[in-house]
Amino acid sequence: MRVHWFQHVPFEGLGSIEPWLLERGHELTVTRFQHWGSPDGDPRLPSLEAVDLLIAMGGPMSVHDTARHPWLVEEQRCLAAAIARGLPVLGICLGAQLIASALGARVLRNPQPEIGWFPLQALAAPAHSPLALPPSLPVFHWHGETFELPPNAVPLARSAACACQGFLLGTSVVGLQFHLETTPAAARALVEHCGEELVEGPFVQSATEILDAPPQRYQTCQAVLDTLLTALCAPPKAPPGAAAVLS
Numbered sequence: 001m002r003v004h005w006f007q008h009v010p011f012e013g014l015g016s017i018e019p020w021l022l023e024r025g026h027e028l029t030v031t032r033f034q035h036w037g038s039p040d041g042d043p044r045l046p047s048l049e050a051v052d053l054l055i056a057m058g059g060p061m062s063v064h065d066t067a068r069h070p071w072l073v074e075e076q077r078c079l080a081a082a083i084a085r086g087l088p089v090l091g092i093c094l095g096a097q098l099i100a101s102a103l104g105a106r107v108l109r110n111p112q113p114e115i116g117w118f119p120l121q122a123l124a125a126p127a128h129s130p131l132a133l134p135p136s137l138p139v140f141h142w143h144g145e146t147f148e149l150p151p152n153a154v155p156l157a158r159s160a161a162c163a164c165q166g167f168l169l170g171t172s173v174v175g176l177q178f179h180l181e182t183t184p185a186a187a188r189a190l191v192e193h194c195g196e197e198l199v200e201g202p203f204v205q206s207a208t209e210i211l212d213a214p215p216q217r218y219q220t221c222q223a224v225l226d227t228l229l230t231a232l233c234a235p236p237k238a239p240p241g242a243a244a245v246l247s
Contacts, residue, residue: 001026001053001233004046006075008033008059008094011189015181016222017055020229026053036071045078053088053232054079056095058179060194062145063094063101076102088172088232093143096166096175100147103169110146114161115197116205117141117213120178123155128171130231131156132224139221140182140213142190144197147175161203172232180225183218187211 003026005014010032014021021028031045046054056079066072080102082089091099097107118141122133133156146162149155156166157178166176179186191198191207198207 002029002051003027003053003055003233004029004031004051005055005057006031006033006095007057008061009193010034011193012058013186014055014057015179015183015186016218016225017181017229020226021233024233026233031075033069033071033075036069045074048078048082048085048087051082051087053090054082056089056091056098058093058095058142061094063097063107072098083169083173086172089174090228090232091175092179092181093177096177097145097147099173099175100150100167103150103153105148105150105153107145107147110144110162112161112203113144113197113199113201114141114159114203115143116203116210117217118159118161118203120157120159120165122157125156125168126154129154129156129168130172130228131166131168131174131176132227133157134224137220137224138217140179140187140210141177141203142179142194142197143177146177150175174228174232180221180228182221184211184213187213 003021007030061069063072076098079099101107117138119136119138122135146164149167150169153167153169155164156168158165162177165178168174187210191210198204
């Protein structure tokens, strides 16, 4: 499978998604938006004819920062076009907000910043959902904004701090406000580069609390992520009667 992903800042990568994809032989390409307009980079958008799965990752900017980051407009157009083509699309944190915005939903300030390890409450998902969440799951968060549901999307989870933590559109467009892909190294990178956001609040943990998360917490999130990635990377199912037409 040909997987293309969008990176917004150099310290936020694919996390545990990257080794999962490479170990299974998937081809990875990337648009690094931090190089947009720079002669040192190649931030071209992909040809969607050459993409089987599109992933948009996180970043500290807002979807509304289009004056400072004009590529946000181009990225949203690309995401909307990929969804219109029926491609599987996964957005995480900022990536989920960009999908929601591209589909006409509002992105707005969350009532409280949510940073650290806090539990999700799974909502009833349709039988075809690629995301199998347990009733309650501690996951990693780092966000001050959130999204409203895009038209026709199904909510997947909530938390005490954030009413809309994930959505499913159709069978293969998934937006997650939280981070299943976080590794200890990824958590350290965020603390290192965005530590000024760790101000006192009811849903903001200290750097020590974040970095002292036990290995089992990462492993539990990875198991849920495995199920999601397996579903998104599965070959598209032929429509009913296709075999008879081809024979």
